[in-house]
Amino acid sequence: MQEQDMLNLRSLRAKKARLALKLSGSGSRVIIITMLGLAVLSALLFFASLDRIAYLTSAISLAVAIFVMWYRQDLLVLKSTDDSLDGQLTKEILGILKTGHINPQSVWISLSSNWQSQFFINRFLLAAQVIEQNLSGESADMPVIWDKAKQLASERTSPGIEVGHVVAALLLTSPQLQTIFTQSKLSKDDIEVVLAWLMRTVDASHAPKPYFGGIGRDWTTGFTPHLSEFGKNLSNTTENSGDHFDWLQKTPGVVAIKNALSQGAAGVALIGPPGIGKSSYIAALSNELAEEDEDRNLRHQQIISLSPSMILSRAKGSGEIEHTLMTIMGEASHAGHIILFFDDAQLFFHEGLGSFDITQVLLPVLQDSNLQLIFAMSPNDFQSLKANQSAFAAKLTPVVLAEPDEQSVMRVLEDTTLGMEYKRGVLITYDALRETYRLSGRYEQEMSFPGKAIQLLEEALPYANNGIVTAESIQQAIEQTRGVKAGSAAPVEADELLNLEDEIHKRMINQDRAVSVVASALRRTRAGVANPKRPIGSFLFLGPTGVGKTELAKSIAATYFKNESNIIRLDMSEYQQADDVKRLLAGSTDNTSLIMSVRERPFSVVLLDEIEKAHTNILNLLLQLLDEGQLTDIDGRAASFKDCIIIVTSNAGSQEIREHIARGEELETFESAFIDQLISSNQFKPELLNRFDEIVLFRPLNESELAQVVGLMMQEVNQTLSNQKIVIQLTDAAVAKIVAAGYDARLGARPMRRVLQHAVEDPVANEILSGQIKPGDRVNIDGPDLNL
Amino acid sequence: MLALEFLTWWYGQGWLRRWEGIVTYAHKITQAFSIRILARTLFEPWRRIISYPGAGLSNHLKAMVDNLFSRLIGFFVRVIVIIFSGITLIFITLVGTCLALIWPLLPFIALALLIKGVF
Numbered sequence: 001m002q003e004q005d006m007l008n009l010r011s012l013r014a015k016k017a018r019l020a021l022k023l024s025g026s027g028s029r030v031i032i033i034t035m036l037g038l039a040v041l042s043a044l045l046f047f048a049s050l051d052r053i054a055y056l057t058s059a060i061s062l063a064v065a066i067f068v069m070w071y072r073q074d075l076l077v078l079k080s081t082d083d084s085l086d087g088q089l090t091k092e093i094l095g096i097l098k099t100g101h102i103n104p105q106s107v108w109i110s111l112s113s114n115w116q117s118q119f120f121i122n123r124f125l126l127a128a129q130v131i132e133q134n135l136s137g138e139s140a141d142m143p144v145i146w147d148k149a150k151q152l153a154s155e156r157t158s159p160g161i162e163v164g165h166v167v168a169a170l171l172l173t174s175p176q177l178q179t180i181f182t183q184s185k186l187s188k189d190d191i192e193v194v195l196a197w198l199m200r201t202v203d204a205s206h207a208p209k210p211y212f213g214g215i216g217r218d219w220t221t222g223f224t225p226h227l228s229e230f231g232k233n234l235s236n237t238t239e240n241s242g243d244h245f246d247w248l249q250k251t252p253g254v255v256a257i258k259n260a261l262s263q264g265a266a267g268v269a270l271i272g273p274p275g276i277g278k279s280s281y282i283a284a285l286s287n288e289l290a291e292e293d294e295d296r297n298l299r300h301q302q303i304i305s306l307s308p309s310m311i312l313s314r315a316k317g318s319g320e321i322e323h324t325l326m327t328i329m330g331e332a333s334h335a336g337h338i339i340l341f342f343d344d345a346q347l348f349f350h351e352g353l354g355s356f357d358i359t360q361v362l363l364p365v366l367q368d369s370n371l372q373l374i375f376a377m378s379p380n381d382f383q384s385l386k387a388n389q390s391a392f393a394a395k396l397t398p399v400v401l402a403e404p405d406e407q408s409v410m411r412v413l414e415d416t417t418l419g420m421e422y423k424r425g426v427l428i429t430y431d432a433l434r435e436t437y438r439l440s441g442r443y444e445q446e447m448s449f450p451g452k453a454i455q456l457l458e459e460a461l462p463y464a465n466n467g468i469v470t471a472e473s474i475q476q477a478i479e480q481t482r483g484v485k486a487g488s489a490a491p492v493e494a495d496e497l498l499n500l501e502d503e504i505h506k507r508m509i510n511q512d513r514a515v516s517v518v519a520s521a522l523r524r525t526r527a528g529v530a531n532p533k534r535p536i537g538s539f540l541f542l543g544p545t546g547v548g549k550t551e552l553a554k555s556i557a558a559t560y561f562k563n564e565s566n567i568i569r570l571d572m573s574e575y576q577q578a579d580d581v582k583r584l585l586a587g588s589t590d591n592t593s594l595i596m597s598v599r600e601r602p603f604s605v606v607l608l609d610e611i612e613k614a615h616t617n618i619l620n621l622l623l624q625l626l627d628e629g630q631l632t633d634i635d636g637r638a639a640s641f642k643d644c645i646i647i648v649t650s651n652a653g654s655q656e657i658r659e660h661i662a663r664g665e666e667l668e669t670f671e672s673a674f675i676d677q678l679i680s681s682n683q684f685k686p687e688l689l690n691r692f693d694e695i696v697l698f699r700p701l702n703e704s705e706l707a708q709v710v711g712l713m714m715q716e717v718n719q720t721l722s723n724q725k726i727v728i729q730l731t732d733a734a735v736a737k738i739v740a741a742g743y744d745a746r747l748g749a750r751p752m753r754r755v756l757q758h759a760v761e762d763p764v765a766n767e768i769l770s771g772q773i774k775p776g777d778r779v780n781i782d783g784p785d786l787n788l
Numbered sequence: 789m790l791a792l793e794f795l796t797w798w799y800g801q802g803w804l805r806r807w808e809g810i811v812t813y814a815h816k817i818t819q820a821f822s823i824r825i826l827a828r829t830l831f832e833p834w835r836r837i838i839s840y841p842g843a844g845l846s847n848h849l850k851a852m853v854d855n856l857f858s859r860l861i862g863f864f865v866r867v868i869v870i871i872f873s874g875i876t877l878i879f880i881t882l883v884g885t886c887l888a889l890i891w892p893l894l895p896f897i898a899l900a901l902l903i904k905g906v907f
Binding site for chain 1: 805821829832835837865866869894899905
C-alpha cells in the first residue's frame, strides 16, 4: 500500500510516540510517585541496616528516575527528525494512528478527539460525524492528504506536521466536505484562515515567557506615591497579564512612536479615531520597551497611564488640578525611566464639563523637562488643539494610526475571541466573527476598527444560543443595540425573487416593461452578480404623473423588504438651493435628514421624487451615493446605502413619451433614442444616467388599465370595510363612469382616487351612518347610482 | 530497538542537554537578578532619592552628604544582590556540572546497585 510506504508506523519515532502516549496523563504520575516512594523506602532501609533490600530498591528507584528523564526530555518532546512523513508528524498523530488500514476516515476518527480537531469542529460548527461521513474510506486517497498537510506545515514554517495541519488537509481535499462548506458560504480560504488562527494559538502556548528586567528593573526608578495613586503602570500590567503583543509591536504605529521617543521627542500625539486601539498600541510599546535592551535611550522605560477623569474628579478646583499635575510631573521626572501616557488627552485641552485646559501646565514640561509624554487623541481633537493651542501642538510629534485592513481586524477578533470564550464560558463560531466584521463595518460609524468589531462581539455574547455565538447572535445584537434590521439582509427568498413580477403585479397595473426591468436588476443583486459595494439597486423612473412610479417603489418595498413603510421618500423640489445639501446631510442634529433616516432604516427604498428640480450639488451627491454606496454627514461620519434600493423619479420628457405612445409605438422601440434626447437637451448629465442600474420608462395608462386601477382601489375599500362585513361591488358601467370622470391626460390615474372617494366612499359612509347599510350587506353600485 | 534508542539519547542528546542546561539556568539567574542592570547602575542613588542644595555652602555640603549616603545605600544593596546572585550562580553551575559529569555513569550505578543487592 502506497500510503503505508510513505507513513512508516513501525519506525522508532512512531514507537516512541506510542510509548509517550501510553504514559501520558496519570501513567507518568504513577511512575514518578513510585520512584519517589522507592527513594524514600531505600533511605529508610539503609537507616534500618537492611542494606541488600535497600540496594535493590535504590537500583529500581534510580532506573525509574532514568526512565522518567528519558520520558520527559525525549519522548514527550519528540522533535522532528527528517523530511520523511513519520519524521515530521507530531507525537499526537504518530502515537494515536494504528498500523494497518489507514484512510481519511480512520485518520479523522483517530484524531477527532484531539483539541486541535475540536477547534475546527467548534469554529465551523460541524459535527464530527458529518465530517466522518463525508470523508473517503479509500487508502489510496491518503498520499494527497499527507502531501497537503506537509505543504500547509511548510507554508507556515511549522517545525512539524501538527494535528491541525492534517485536519485542515482532510477538510480541504474532500470534495463532499467542500460542497458542505460552499453551502455554508465558506471557502477553502476560510479553512486556511482558521488553521492560521489555530497555529497562532499553538505557537503562543509554546512561546517562552518574555523577560521584563528582573528584580533590579524597578530599582532604576524612584518612588512615585502620587503617580501610583493617579496612574496605572502599563509595563507591570502587561507583564502580569501575560498578554502577547508580538504582532502589534512590529506595526508601523508602534515603530513610529518608538522612533519618536528614541530621537528625544518631548511629546508624541498619538492620533486615531476612537476604537482604533490607541491603548493597545501603548501596551504593545510598553511590552517592547520592557523586553528591548538594545536602544539605550529607551532601555527599561516604564509607561504609566494617567486617568484624566480620576484627576479631574478628585480635584476640587482648578488650582488643585494644576497642583496635582505639577506634583505628578515632578515625581515622574525625578523618578526617571518613566513615560507618561495621557489617554483621552482631549479632556486636558479645553474647558468644559468634565474637562480642563492644562496646556499651560504641560507646555513647560514639554519645553524643559526630560520627561516624555504621549497624548492619545482623535484627528478632530488634534485639529482643534492645533487651532487653539498652536504652541503646545507644535511641541508634539504626531503619529497617525491608520485603520487596520480586514485581515488584521479578523486577526485581532480571533485573538480576542479566545479570551472572551474563557471568561464568559461561550463558544464563538468563525461565521460569527465574519458577521461581526461585516455588520460592525456597515452599521457602526462612531468608532473605528478593530474597536467597533470587538464591541459588537461583546454585545452579542448575551444572545448566544446554548452558549454558542453564531452569525445570528451578531445580527440579533445589532438589531437590538442599533435598531437596524440586520436579519433582513436576506430579505426575500430565491423562489420569491423568481416570481417578483407576479408579486408586484398584485399591486401594479401593467407597466410590464418597468416591472420586468426592476425585477431582473434585483435578481442580479440577490444572486451576488452585482457589485456589493453599491446600493442593492438604483433606478431612474421616467414618465408622466400618475402612471405608477411611486406605486412601483412602494411595491418594491413591500415585496423586497416585506414592509411598505420601509420607504424613505424625499420631494426633491424642496432641495432647490445650494444650502439645502446641509439639510440632506445633517447628522445627529436632525433626525429627519436623509442620512439619519437611512441610519435608522438601512433596509429601505430611498425614493427621490422629481429629481430634475433639485440643485446641481444634490445631483453631484447622488453621483457619489450611486458610485460608493455611502454618503458622509456634515460631522464627517459615513452612512451606508448599500442595503438600500435607490429610486429616482422624474417627469422629464413626459410629453414625448405620451406622443410616442399615442403614435402606437412600444417603449422598447424609442427608449434608447429618448434617453439620448434627454442628454442632448441637458435635462440629465450622461455621468448621472450611466450610474443607474436601469433607466425605466413608464407609459401612460389606457382606459382598460385605468379600469383595473379602479378595481385595485375598490379592493382597498373593501379591505377597510371587511371588519364590518360589508362588501361594495361596482358594475362595469359604474367603473367606466369613474374612469371617464377620473382620467386626466396630464395627471394620469392620480385624480381617480378623489373621484372614487367622492362617488363611492362618501355615499357609502352616509348610508352606513344612517343605518341603510348594515353589517353583512353586499352593496351593488351601478353607473346611474353614481353622482358624477 | 527502543532500548538502543534510549541509550543513543542518553549518551547523545540527553548528555548534551545537561551541559546546555547549565548555561540556560545561569542565564535565567542572571536575568532574574538583573545583574546587568545592577552593574550598570551600581553607583546610582538608591531609588533616585537625592537632595537638592538650597542656598549657602552648608546646604550644598548637606545635599552632597545626603546624596553620597543615597549612593552608598544603592551601592551596598546592589552589591549584596550581585554577590547573592553570584553565589546562586556558582551553586547552580556546580550542581549542573556534577550532574552532567555523573550522567553517563547513572545507568552503571543503577546496575551496580542491583548487583550489590542481588549478590
